[in-house]
Amino acid sequence: MAEAERNIGGCNMTTEELRNSLLASPKNGYSRLTDAQRDEMEGYAQRYMAFMSECKTEREATAWAVREAEKLGYKPFAPGMEAKPGDKIYYNNRNKSIALAVVGTKPLREGANICAAHVDSPRLDIKPNPLYEDSEISYLKTHYYGGIKKYQWTAIPLALHGVVYRADGAVVTVTIGEDEGDPILMVSDLLPHLAADQMQKPAGKVIEGEQLNVILGSEPLEGDGSDLVKLHIMKLLNEKYGLVESDFLSAELTVVPAGRCREAGLDRSLLSSYGHDDRVCAYAELEALFSLDMPEKTAVCILADKEEIGSVGISGMQSHYFEHFMETLCDAQGVRLSDCFANSFCLSADVSNAFDPNWPETCDKRNNSQLNYGVAICKYTGSRGKGGASDASAEAMGHVRSTLDKAGVIWQTATLGKVDQGGGGTVAAYMANRNIVTVDAGVPVLSMHAPQELVSKLDCYETMLACKAIYLA
Incomplete structure (x- = not known):
């Protein structure tokens, strides 16, 4: 019998025919x-x-x-x-x-x-009492949702989505960071020049959950007193959505990456989102x-x-x-x-x-x-x-x-x-x-x-x- 032939069930088959008949052959x-x-x-x-x-x-x-x-x-x-x-x-x-x-x-x-x-x-959810000011920068405190690598959420464009049930009973939809003219939000990261200690930590500790604080702004209102940047942010939210700070208690707000789903790869065969x-x-x-x-x-x-x-x-x-x-x-x-x-x-x-x-x-x-x-x-x-x-x-x-x-x-x-x-x-x-x-x-x-x-x-x-x-x- 020739080298490339086998007898299966009384029928002679070449090795290639046998391979095609018996073995799985996944194809792109x-x-x-x-x-x-x-x-x-x-x-x-x-x-x-x-x-x-x-x-x-x-x-x-x-x-x-x-x-x-x-x-x-x-x-x-x-x-x-x-x-x-x-x-x-x-x-x-x-x-x-x-x-x-x-x-x-x-x-x-x-x-x-x-x-x-x-x-x-997976995302960053806003905590019930999230708004604060530190060193004249206003932030939102977050609690991450689902399984994430926390370090991936720093220094990228972010957007705010969700709903707020206001004290007056109105429900308002919030979307900030998606339209072309919108500002984006961001979580800061440490510069590599000062990151000697940070870079020695395991990946899960490079950024801690309590460091995933979203920057909202840095311009203070004119006037005297403390927390003038926080007050400015609250004033902007009130003007656009009618919110007061206590409304965060009945809010469902989440921070997600900003931007549209896009084709990826030079051949456009992939989708990034x-x-x-x-x-x-x-x-x-x-x-x-x-x-x-x-x-x-x-x-x-x-x-x-x-x-x-x-x-x-x-x-x-x-x-x-x-x-x-x-x-x-x-x-x-x-x-x-x-x-x-x-x-x-x-x-x-x-x-x-x-x-x-x-x-x-x-x-x-x-x-x-x-x-x-x-x-x-x-x-x-x-x-x-x-x-x-x-x-x-x-x-x-x-x-x-x-x-x-x-x-x-x-x-x-x-x-x-x-x-x-x-x-x-x-x-x-x-x-x-x-x-x-x-x-x-x-x-x-x-x-x-x-x-x-x-x-x-x-x-x-x-x-x-x-x-x-x-x-x-």
Whole structure:
């Protein structure tokens, strides 16, 4: 027998034919795109960039989703409402998270197809009593939210976003630092000339949490007395928003990186933005849902809050707002919620870490996602011995695999770094705890949780197609 031939099942095959038949051979997604698909991908990227530039907090993402849903005929949720095939419904959960559904032709006792992402991101939250003056500079005290490298938040352009519930009962929206003519904010850093002691500290201590104080200004009001710079800042806030200092007690203000989502790389194949984790998957879910007319199974899209701090609280995925929404839909069809959940499937749409050649020692390259290989399916997250993981079954993974293959979606597998390197989690475990079969999948990200993150246009586009395929499965 010739060197390049083997006998398999009674058939002679060359080594190359055998390799193609038996071995996995992942390929860069660009080698699989048609010209028409490239055009669609570019159009999708532009729409996503506009969304990201407008939505930097969970409140802004929720408000955007409500506006777009209503344009498409979605009706606000109300207890006792009907749930007929083709009905489009949304539930705005206190302006911080949202669930949307397109009612399918099959009854809810046969389950729903769910995509669940989150719209909160690491940031600096303003403390309840934040405004102070020191050495004739006015500052805001902050408390960081989620997992950040604190040193990354110094000496970069920052913006202030949020809402304030004033003493007179009015709720005002605050946005400073995003418009071309706006001033930006900043946290100062120590000059290298005087940083001999600082540079000896471990990275986690180079900047302490209590040093993440945001500079607001330095010009004092004319007159006598102390804190004239602070008073000047308060006067400006009063003139624009009608605020007094005690209003900070009932404010929800956050500091985020200023600036728009932009194309990155000379070939423009990447997108740079704050908050890709996880609004990149949230937008994919939304656009996929908005493209549906009348699916067989009811399609449900969830944009949750508080994932970065454990999915806790009234707007997080551990809250019962999701049950409240789904139970009302089930009641309208005379279906028990537990029966619906037992027959449902959820794609926990969250990002994965893209392999970074600068830090290869942190990842198992064979099992890590990488840029431009499509949506990344992750069997389990957790840390070390799979602590906190949902750990999808073979059947669940097989369902996703066959669904995406049938729809022609480009996909890859993912794990979160080397076994003992660290770890993290998603909303998957909380969906699985509801007796809903759940698998993680999402967009690979470089520089995750940094003020600016990188994703590829191709992976973003394929994630949207994956969400659509799951809704229609």
